[in-house]
Amino acid sequence: MFSSVLSLKPTKKIIFWAKIALLTVLVAYIAHVLRQQAFNWATVQTQLRTVQHPERWAVGLLLLTPVNWGLEALKWQILLRRVELTSFWDAYRGVLAGVSLGFALPAQLGDTAGRVLSLRTNRAGAVGASLVSGGMQFYVAIVFGTVAWAYHMAVVPERNTQAGQWLLLVLGALSLGGVVFGVARRRLVQWLSTHPALMRFAEYWQVAGLYTDREIGRALSVASLRYIVFSGQFYLALRLVGILLPMGIAASSIGLVFLAKTITPAFNLLSDLGVREAASLWVFSPFSRSVVTVQAPVLLTATLTLWVANVLMPVLVGLLWIWKLKLTAE
Numbered sequence: 001m002f003s004s005v006l007s008l009k010p011t012k013k014i015i016f017w018a019k020i021a022l023l024t025v026l027v028a029y030i031a032h033v034l035r036q037q038a039f040n041w042a043t044v045q046t047q048l049r050t051v052q053h054p055e056r057w058a059v060g061l062l063l064l065t066p067v068n069w070g071l072e073a074l075k076w077q078i079l080l081r082r083v084e085l086t087s088f089w090d091a092y093r094g095v096l097a098g099v100s101l102g103f104a105l106p107a108q109l110g111d112t113a114g115r116v117l118s119l120r121t122n123r124a125g126a127v128g129a130s131l132v133s134g135g136m137q138f139y140v141a142i143v144f145g146t147v148a149w150a151y152h153m154a155v156v157p158e159r160n161t162q163a164g165q166w167l168l169l170v171l172g173a174l175s176l177g178g179v180v181f182g183v184a185r186r187r188l189v190q191w192l193s194t195h196p197a198l199m200r201f202a203e204y205w206q207v208a209g210l211y212t213d214r215e216i217g218r219a220l221s222v223a224s225l226r227y228i229v230f231s232g233q234f235y236l237a238l239r240l241v242g243i244l245l246p247m248g249i250a251a252s253s254i255g256l257v258f259l260a261k262t263i264t265p266a267f268n269l270l271s272d273l274g275v276r277e278a279a280s281l282w283v284f285s286p287f288s289r290s291v292v293t294v295q296a297p298v299l300l301t302a303t304l305t306l307w308v309a310n311v312l313m314p315v316l317v318g319l320l321w322i323w324k325l326k327l328t329a330e
Contacts, residue, residue, distance in 0.1 A: 044298055051239070061237055068226060069099070071225055072137075072226055075219050076091045076094065076130075078218055079219055080129050082125070097114035098318070099311070100318030100321075101113050112131070116130060132207070142178070144258070145262070146172055147252075149259070185209060238250065241301050241302045253280075261279060
């Protein structure tokens with residue numbers, strides 16, 4: 001591993017060590033919180049005994065996992081029609097293969113590779129479709145996260161600071177910028193395609209200019225529905241471990257955790273593990289001092305349960321399809 005790191009180019013070395021540094025900060029923050037509320041299974045077990053019918057929350061969480069990734073497959077199928085016609089099942093398999101590769105490769109590289117390699121033709125166009133798909137889910141997280149942060153500042157006055165207001169302004173600008181980008185996407189694609197330094201990459205993003213407004217609307221609707229589904233899974237994981245918060249606080253807190261997970265770079269071999277946990281500890285910390293007690297060990301149990309159900313299980317299933325991927329296209 002160290003020999004491979006030493007052989008990297010300077011820019012890639014900087015990115016690699018930046019990720020290591022960020023991961024170290026996240027782990028240090030989690031360790032700091034746990035020192036204040038030492039993690040022990042006795043605390044978790046005591047909390048679990050207070051939950052009525054935990055099997056209902058667990059079953060609901062597990063049943064929504066294939067729905068979650070099924071919606072992602074539907075979005076992928078809609079966007080892929082401009083590149084290659086594919087069935088929903090084939091789109092599902094490509095998504096799961098991408099989840100598995102994304103578990104070991106940085107950022108969206110693994111996810112895109114799994115989806116593209118599951119196709120037999122026009123893989124360059126599929127790269128563009130994959131980027132559009134990921135961009136849509138990113139945008140949905142930004143929009144919902146903007147609303148969540150505004151509500152969070154309202155219920156947690158100590159975070160309604162000047163920095164918090166600036167963050168809200170930036171998030172609002174990004175949300176509005178997404179609308180502007182959607183309206184001007186064809187002109188932007190045409191400009192990029194004629195730029196001398198970028199023409200050789202045109203085949204990767206030209207597909208973004210081919211989508212109709214109706215196709216974009218359908219894909220965004222599916223992306224929004226998927227966001228609601230995995231937010232619901234987070235809520236079920238909280239209920240599973242006995243954390244019951246008012247609906248508004250729970251929804252805004254979940255939105256902020258997913259916002260942090262979306263804008264934070266992914267880690268090799270860890271996917272988003274660690275990011276969600278650190279973000280959850282920070283977002284829910286004001287409520288650990290309120291009437292509704294949110295203990296750190298119990299909260300970490302909920303986030304790890306969600307990670308196992310929503311990431312690790314699909315990764316294991318997706319491994320079945322990785323072996324069938326073809327490295328060369330027809």
